Amino acid sequence: MSRQIVLDTETTGLSAENGDRIIELGCVELFNRKLTGNDLHIYFNPERESHEDALKVHGLTTDFLRDKPKFAxxxxxxxxxxxDAELIIHNAAFDVGFLNKEFELAGLQPLRSFVGxxxxxxxxxxxxxxxxxNSLDALCDRFGVDRSNRTFHGAKLDAQLLADVYINLTRGQDALLIDIAANEPVLGGAVVAVDLRSFVLPVLTAADYELAAHEELLLQLDKTSNGRTIFRQVAENAVA
Incomplete structure (x- = not known):
């Protein structure tokens, strides 16, 4: 069982140490790599103005944030x-730094003291x-994740996009895990052989963007190996 939280923040600027604050927190929960709907989305009153460049990114005005709760x-x-959750964050040092500062101001321990x-x-x-x-936008484009409604950066929207990106980025890690009854693989600590011939494994066809990424990698290998890419040789021999 694995609980993960995909997390993103929006802030008034780039430096928590110089007084910038979190103005939006967006969290998307995954359990066993599946969306649960148990998400968290909060706007905060930072008690200060956003820097002009930051405002252009998130579009959250002081007037909009004025009646929102304070982080503390x-x-x-x-x-x-x-x-206890594992956190999934894009450019984690930035968000973790801001969260730690907010927790410090609230008299609480830093993030790593209570998460996985x-x-x-x-x-x-x-x-x-x-x-x-490898920006979030670039990864969305690479994996075919729809970001057409992303006019401004928003913590909840970006967390939702990142959850999709993360699943694509790490897919295959669990692909070979097979659900077997608890009494089958291990008895009294001894390993029991399992006849894999009884399993029918699905054949998953590569998507167009996966084939394109694979071909791009092969072209790079062709260039560096002067046309001696082993994968192409094996594939050609298999066809022959």
Missing amino acids: TLANDIVEYLR DITDTLALAKTVYPGKR
């Missing part, structure tokens, strides 16, 4: 919602697609 009044509820792991999807994407653009 809901901090304990946020802690309980996030408690923190997975940075930006770092993850850089390992999967080195040298490529």
Whole structure:
């Protein structure tokens, strides 16, 4: 059983240490990699103006935020919602830094004292697609995630997009796990052989964007290997 929270924030600026504050928190819950609908979305009154550049990004005006709750009044509820979950965040250092500052101002412990792991999807994407653009917009385009209604950055919307991106980015990790009755694989600590011939595995056809990404990678390998890409040789021999 695995509870994950895909999280995003919007802020008045870029520096929590220089007084910028969180103005929006968006969280999407996944349980066993499935959306549960138990999400969290809150606007906050930061008690300060947003920087002009930040306002152009999120569009949340001071007038709109004036009657919203202050972060400290809901901090304990946020802690309980996030408690023990793995957090999925794009460019995690930014959001974690702001959350830690807000918790500090509310007299609470930092994020890592009450959550599980923190997975940075930006770092993850850089390992999967080195040298490529790995912004949330770029990843949405790469995986065919619809972001047509994203006029401004919004914490809840971006968390929803990131949840879809994360599932695509990490798909296949659990593809070989087979649900077997608890009394079949292990008896008294001993490993029991399972006849895999009894299982009918589905054949999943690659999507067009996956085939395009695969071909792009092969072209890069062709270039660096002077046309001696092993995968192409094996595929050609298999056809022959």
